[in-house]
Amino acid sequence: MNHNLRKQWIVTPNQLPAIIRRCPKCGKKTEFINSGKFRVNANGRLIDVWLIYRCGQCETSWNMTVWERAEAGRLEKKEYDGFMKNDPDLAAKYGNDRELFAKNKAEAAASKGEYHVVTVDTAIPCGEAYATEIDLRIPFGFELRADVFLRKQLSVSRSRIKKWCEDGLILSGGQALSPKGKMKDGMLLQVKKGSLFLVDSILNRSLSP
Numbered sequence: 001m002n003h004n005l006r007k008q009w010i011v012t013p014n015q016l017p018a019i020i021r022r023c024p025k026c027g028k029k030t031e032f033i034n035s036g037k038f039r040v041n042a043n044g045r046l047i048d049v050w051l052i053y054r055c056g057q058c059e060t061s062w063n064m065t066v067w068e069r070a071e072a073g074r075l076e077k078k079e080y081d082g083f084m085k086n087d088p089d090l091a092a093k094y095g096n097d098r099e100l101f102a103k104n105k106a107e108a109a110a111s112k113g114e115y116h117v118v119t120v121d122t123a124i125p126c127g128e129a130y131a132t133e134i135d136l137r138i139p140f141g142f143e144l145r146a147d148v149f150l151r152k153q154l155s156v157s158r159s160r161i162k163k164w165c166e167d168g169l170i171l172s173g174g175q176a177l178s179p180k181g182k183m184k185d186g187m188l189l190q191v192k193k194g195s196l197f198l199v200d201s202i203l204n205r206s207l208s209p
Helices: 077-084 088-094 098-103 146-154 158-166 196-207
Strands: 005-013 019-023 028-043 046-055 061-071 115-125 130-137 170-172 188-192
Touching: 019 061, 028 061, 028 077, 028 088, 061 098, 077 088, 146 158, 158 170
Parallel strands: 005 130
Antiparallel strands: 005 115, 019 028, 028 046, 046 061, 130 188, 170 188
16 A cells, blocks of 8 residues: 555635626726625525625726525535635635636636645545655636646756656656646646655655745
């Protein structure tokens, strides 16, 4: 049994994705910025929750529906309290929810590209053939090329990343990773046993603050 545990890399944008929609005041489509604030309306046992966006040009507000006429019992107390306190984690969660965007007929603007990566240790053992595995979590609308992402994450050159991929040391789903391919949410990166420098690079990066 492999005693190494899988890691999770959570790509977190430094700025939450904006929404593209027509601004009635500007008279054209503009980017609406996530304010990080919620509006909550409790009417008896029914609750409505909106996430507030503001036009980046004129500050006109638009409320994106998060919950509509939901029975109070459907919301966990912790989440309800988070809405009331404008919890930034909830603003990020719902501000990255592609299904919620679709329900609100909203379009996510392209990401500005600045991000940081949070490393989480899981309790899932790595596969027997691999020294380590990394589960990727990437928000909707965020495009990352494999070699560019890994160069930044591991602090090595793109040529080294390319060589590792060509040598079959970095895989995804058991297949060699394409250095020019896109990193996708839910992708599982796998590093073969025996590639000590690569493993050390990943572990040292994962332990960095």
